[in-house]
Amino acid sequence: MTQAEKGEAENGKDKERDREREQRGVKRPIVPAAVPESLQEQIQSNFIVVIHPGSTTLRLGRATDTLPAGIPHVIARRHKQQGQAAYRDSWLLRDGLSKPESTEQRQNGLKMVDQAIWSKKMSNGARRIPVSPDQARSYNRQMRPAILDHSSGAKWTNTSNNPEFLVGEEALYVNPLDCYNIHWPIRRGQLNLHAGPGGSLTAVLADLEVIWSHAIQKYLEIPLKDLKYYRCILLIPDIYNKQHVKELVNMILMKMGFSGIIVHQESVCATFGSGLSSACIVDVGDQKTSVCCVEDGVSHRNTRLCLAYGGSDVSRCFYWLMQRAGFPYRDCQLTNKLDCLLLQHLKETFCHLDQDISGLQDHEFQIRHPDSPALLYQFRLGDEKLQAPMALFYPATFGIVGQKMTILQHRSQGDPEDPHDEHYLLATQSKQEQSSKATADRKSMSKPGAFEGELRGQSSDISERIYPQEVELGSSQGDCMIPGNDSEEPLTAHMSRKTAISQFEGKALGLDKAILHSIDCCASDDTKKKMYSSILVVGGGLMFHRAQEFLQHRILNKMPPSFRRVVENVEVITRPKDMDPRLIAWKGGAVLACLDTTQELWIYQREWQRFGVRMLRERAAFVCPVMCKVAGSLFKVHTLKNTLGINEQQFTISRASSHLSSEKANSYNYIIVGAGSAGCVLANRLSEDPQSTVLLLEAGPKDTLLGSKRLMWKIHMPAALTYNLCDEKYNWYYHTTPQRHMDDRVMYWPRGRVWGGSSSLNAMVYIRGHAEDYNRWSRQGALGWDYEHCLPYFKKAQTHELGPDQYRGGNGPLHVSRGKTNHPLHQAFLEAAQQAGYPFTDDMNGYQQEGFGWMDMTIHQGQRWSTASAYLRPAISRPNFSVAEKTLVTKILFQGTKCIGVEYVKNGQRKKVFAIKEVILSGGAINSPQLLMLSGIGNADDLKKLGIPLVCHLPGVGQNLQDHLEVYVQQKCTKPITLYTAQKPLNMVRIGLEWLWKFTGEGATSHLESGGFIRSEPGVPHPDIQFHFLPSQVIDHGRVASTMEAYQVHVGPMRSTSVGWLKLKSSDPNDHPIIEPNYLSTERDMWEFRQCVKLTREIFAQKAFEKFRGPEVRPGNHVQSDKEIDAFIRQKADSAYHPSCTCKMGQPSDSTAVVDPQTKVIGVENLRVVDASIMPSVVTGNLNAPTIMIAEKAADIIKGLPALQEKNVPVYKPKTLETQR
Known part of the structure; x- marks a missing residue:
């Protein structure tokens, strides 16, 4: 036998011995070097899915998404056998509520709440007068519901196909009579393991896999077979169960098939999402509240504690308090999931933490349950709205008895797959300590006795100092608080540590005391000071009005006196970067995914398959101290990027906007709110006067990147308009209520949130409307706004490529052009319209609107010509003009009824800026009335319900809402000449490169180049139907690619008789x-x-159209009768994105008017509104051109210039009204 053969034989024997050992249960030694270093691979953030599983809501999305998708974290599973008993996990109900002591404890807690309310004075220095529930009960018991509609519009989930499972909203709306079990797989932040059906670890993991897989497919549109190309970041609770984490990682990598995973704690990700380097994180969720201190990306183990109550407990408490006050909805049941949804909604709508809101207030709510009429209830509430959220600070009010209410971080029980865990380290340390002790004893024989005792005391405690125990009870407080009597009881000296921890976990700490305890467990006074100065509240359980001030007051009053003297400022942050606190942790996970140095933390599928749970010890920052240091360095990189202003959410400031932080420039002659279609015009025209200082504030970002339009091609390439039309980064992304006359559809309303506003998102069609639209304005009370006074301002704004004439302008900043493609389908459309008997018009913005012709577009040299390009950029270099982006104006400031400035949020900081002359709102038909109402201008009754102090009662604010609705009539094209071929990848690249190179080609037009206006019937004096023709097919606002060669017409009425409204949802901007x-x-x-x-x-x-006409695609040849056409319209009609008229211009004597013909807000001083919201009625056509005209005319009014006027300009009128065409 050769030497090589001998070696192979020996190796074979070694392997055989290893196999035998494994079969006998003898494990091989684990060599640390066997665990590989993390692989360095290029990060592609759009291939990283961030999953934040909550007890009630699952949030997930790509790391590149602006916001995650959020769905109820619930599943309904079909019964496997007929006659099987139904099982439903409870939502608001929980163990410990029906104990004999529960009622007494609840009453005692309420007494403490009432005492706390009385002891804290209102802002005027007076004591708050308590309101007895008896005062509301007599009124509420007399109230009966009003029937709004005999059909509520809500429907049970259709289970006729017997689906095996239903997820999210569909699960919540499963009919109780259907054979389904309802499971919430996570309760109080942990896996929902119980003895009932579906309560095993295997069943819960199966539920999670189904829910997450369904959400990934439906909301992220990622096929499950493609998950091997994706990686996952999973957020887990601060106090975690290691065995559960192991199972979740195994599920994600081995069952769902992700290629890699990072597991991190919610609290650390919350600091990432908020941009804070150190903070005490207070996560108030629906089911639990967790508190811990995070410093430089590390969650301090000793500071972690979890309180077993949250927002759902507040909802249940609110229900109990409303019952005491005679809650009129007497059929409400906590076992009914739809009633639970209602109670959650009532809590979010009515509850607050504002001491100044007192007395009885009238409220109303609607109930829309399936198979029931829609009901409207009216009722009165007093202190109940404040008492319920205060139960978070006095949890005895929840009435929970015999349950573990405070949970601390315990050591894991160990895992046989990871022998080198913390138990191994402690055992190793113990042996070393025993050896050290023996050596020390020998050396101490010659030392005095005092030293012997000291050394013994040190050695006995060394293991706790090397590896801390589960919790350290507060040092400066030195106690665990007993909530039953709201007093503090120090631990006795003789009490053992385990007994102390056991008793501590039995207490229900109030939220403020839990925060104080967590901070007190920090290792050093310097760290404690940091935490007191940065208390970050995330989650949705404390989203109450004035919660920030209330919690800050509680912390200041209860913090140890020694720190009260040295801590400069106690700051509670509830909306960092003005973000929804429910999304902060998810956003932090997305930020983590984008950092290059995150590579250190990835656990890959092949590594997990080989090494298993040991990878958590090697790579998870919250398990391994070494990885904690890596996490800390990651966080320092992140905060450095924030400091330098180069992170994704940076607040970039233009050349002059540094004035915002300067004391010298804290006031301006004019403050304009909104850099949209009107705001950019005003900013340019008002800053023409070098003596007037102008500040323009915009909530969105710039429309360029590094000064380049090419880098922002999605905005400036005309053909790319659908990209940003459905992108929340540059869009307010509004949605309507369910429309009862349109099959309860929720309609999508994009509105621009970027420089240029909606002129940076729209289809660039330039239509002025009909002359009679403006004459009607004058008749409606907008004197001086008739056609002869408006036409000059249309011309002043415009430079038309065909040159000036009696109707067109030739020297304005807004460039207007005609289409260049001369597409055969556009030619066919115009020819077909004439064959149908309609006239051709060579300028629908000139003498004759009626007819069909080529449409004008705001496109200049192949680029979108928004108001940012036309008006804003030319003004930026002026020394008297400042502009700031990503600045959200939250309130208008008043002294009495005199407007003096605005309050805004920048970089998460709330600031004020003052107006010497006027504040001008140009936020559009949604944002302008919203800001007025938030500032106390609107219907007094509506504002009172939201606790907003009244400045001026103007009931017209938000009313008179008008919009254009349209449908797409689509025809299949028999020739391959539509834009369908342009969507092919190679063609898209070719088109894009040509546009980027020289701004020409198919990318240089929006393709909406032809259209027309007609009258719907004889007797109509001027056109009331508009057509846009497109040689392509649009599906779902462009969010879905075209599926065939087709062309379409966008068609809809121009003067709808349906009028709507908008109101505040809450007082939160x-x-x-x-x-x-x-x-x-x-x-x-x-x-x-x-x-x-x-x-x-x-x-x-x-x-x-004969040579192009294929089958009708929409509505389809099968749709012929009026009833069928009506059904098609209800199902497929959509907004043309023309909201207007919500701050109607009219005479002060008109109760529905909001501004007068001078654009001044009626009833107050120094405040104007200038945008599409002031239109008295919607015009016949698109709204961008009229909005620019309004701003041009308003600028002259503001500057005191005489109004321009052009008399006797001829306008086409039909020869007879007896015919329709």
Whole structure:
């Protein structure tokens, strides 16, 4: 036998021995070097999915997404056998509520709440007068619901196909009579293991896998087979179960198939998401509240504690308090999941922590349950709205008895797959300590006795100092607090550590005391000072009005006196960077994914398959002290980027906007809110006067990157318009309420949130409207706004490529052009319209709007020509002009009824700036009325319900909402000449490169180059239907790619008789308002839409389309009767994105008017509104051009210049009104 053969034989024997040992259960030694170093691979953030699983809500999204998708974290599973008993996990109900002591404890807690409310004075220095529930009970018991509609519109989930499972909203709306079990796989931050059906670890993990996989497929549109190309960042609770973490990692890598994973704690990710380097993180969720201190990316183990209560407990407490006050909805049941949803909504709507809101207030709410009528309840509430959230500080009010209410971080029980865990380290240290002790004893024989005792005391405690125990009870407080009597009871000296911890976990700490305890467990006084100066509140359980001030007051009053003297400032942060606190941790996970140095933390599928749970010890920052240091360095890199202003969410400031932080420039002559279609115009025109200082504030970012339009091609390439139309980065992304006349559809309303506003998102169609639109304005009370006074300002704004004439301008900043493609389908459309009997018009913005022709577009030299390009950029170099982006104005400031400035949020900091002359709102038809109402201008009753102090009662604010609705009539094209071929990858690259190189080609137009206006029937004096023709197919606002060679017409009525409204959802500026356009609420509107479809079909049937005409795609040849057409309209009509008229211009005597003809807000001083919201009624056409005209005219009014006027300009009128065409 050769030497090589002998070696191979020996190796074979070694392997055989190893196999035998494994079979006998004898494990081989684990060599640390066997665990590999992390692989360095290029990070592609769009291939990283961030998952934040909460007890009630699952949030997940790509790391590149602005916001995550959020769905109820619930699953309904079909019964496996007929007659199986139904099982439903409870939501608001929990163990410990039905004990004999519960009622007494709840009453005692409420007494402490009432005492605390009385002891804290209101802002005026007076004591708050308590309101007895008896005062509301007598009124509420008399109230009966009003029937709004005999059909609520809500529907049970359709289970006719017997799906095996349903997830999210569908699971919540499963009919209780259907054979499904309801499971919430996570409760109170931990896996929901219990003895009932679906309560085993295997079943819970299976539920999670189904829910997460379903959400990834549905909301992220990632096929499960492609997950091998993706990596995952999983957020886990601060106090975690290592065995559960192991199972979750195994599920994600081995079952779902992700290629890699990072596991990190919620608290650390919250600091990433907020941009703070150190903070005491207070995460108030729906089911639990966790508190811990994080410093430089490391969560201090001893500071972690979890309180077993959260927002759902507040909802249940609120329900109990409302019952005491005679809650009129007497059928409400905590076992009914729809009633639980209602109670959560009522809590979020009505509860607050504002001591100044006192007395009885009237409220109303609606109930819309499936198979039931829609009901409206009215009722009164007093202190209940304040008492319920205060239960977070006095948890005895929850009435929970016999449950473990405070949870600390315990050591894991160990895992046989990881022998080198913390237990191994402690055992090794113990042996070393025994050896050291023996040596020390021998050396100490000659030392005095005092030293012997000291050394013995040191050695007995050394293991705790090397590896800390689960918790250190506070040093300066030295106690665990007993919430039952709201007093502090120090631990007795003889009490053992385990007994102390056991008793500590049995107490229900109030939120403020938990924060104080967590900070007190920090290792040094310097760290404690840091934590007191940065208390970050995340999660959705404390999103109450004035919660920030309330918690700050509690902390200041209860913090140890020794720190009260040395801590300069106690700061509680509830909305860092003005973000939704529920999304902060997820956002931090997304930030973590984008850092290059995150490579150190990835655990890859092949590594997990080989080394298993040991990889957590090697790579998870919260397990391994070495990785904690890596995490700390990661965080320092992140905060450095924040400091330098180069992170993703940076607040970039233009040349002059540094004035915002300067004392000398804290006031301006004019402050303009909103850099949109009107705001950019005003900024340019008002800053023309070098003596006037102008500040322009915009909530969104710039429309360029590093000064380049090419780098922001999605905005400036005309053909790329759908990219940003559905991108939240540059878009407010509004949605309406469910539309009862449109099958309860929620309509999407994009509005620009970027320099240029909606002129940076729109389809660039330049339409002025009809002359009679402006004459109607004058008749409606907007004197001086008739056509002869508006036409000069249209011309002043414009430079038309065809040159100036009686209707067109030739020297304005806004460049207007005609399409260049001369597409055969556009030619066919115009020819077919004439064959159908309609005239051709060579300028629908000139003498004759009626007819069909080539449309004007705000495109200049192949680029979108928004108001940012036309007006804003030319003004930036002026020394008297300043502009700031990513600045959210939250309130208008008043002295009495005199406007003196605005309050805004920048970089998470709330600041004020003052106006010497005027504040001008140019936020648009949604944001301007919203800001007025947030500032106390609006309907007094509505503002009172939200606790907003009244400045001026103007009931018209938010009313008179008007919009254009349209449908797409689509025809398949028999020739391959539509834009369908342009969507092919190689063609897209070719088109994009040509545009980037010389701003020409198919990318240099929006392709909406032809259109027209007609009258719907005889007797109509001027056009009331508009057409846009597109040689392509649009699906779901462009979010779905075209599926065939097709062309379409966008068609809709121009003067709808359906009028809507918008109202505040809450007093929080970050909450979108409630938008109710009330579409199709009149029969006239439905009739006009029917005409739109029929007249479009007539045009498509003409000879000009014969060589292109294929089958009708939408509505389809099967849709013929009026009833079928009506159904199509209800299902497919969508907004044309033209909201307007919500701050109507009119005479002060008009109760519905908000501004007068001088654009001044009625009833207050130094405040104007200038944007599409002041239109008295919507015009016949797109709104960008009229909005720019309004701003041009308003600028002259503000500057005191005489109004321009052009009299006797001829306008086309039909020869007879007896015919429709």
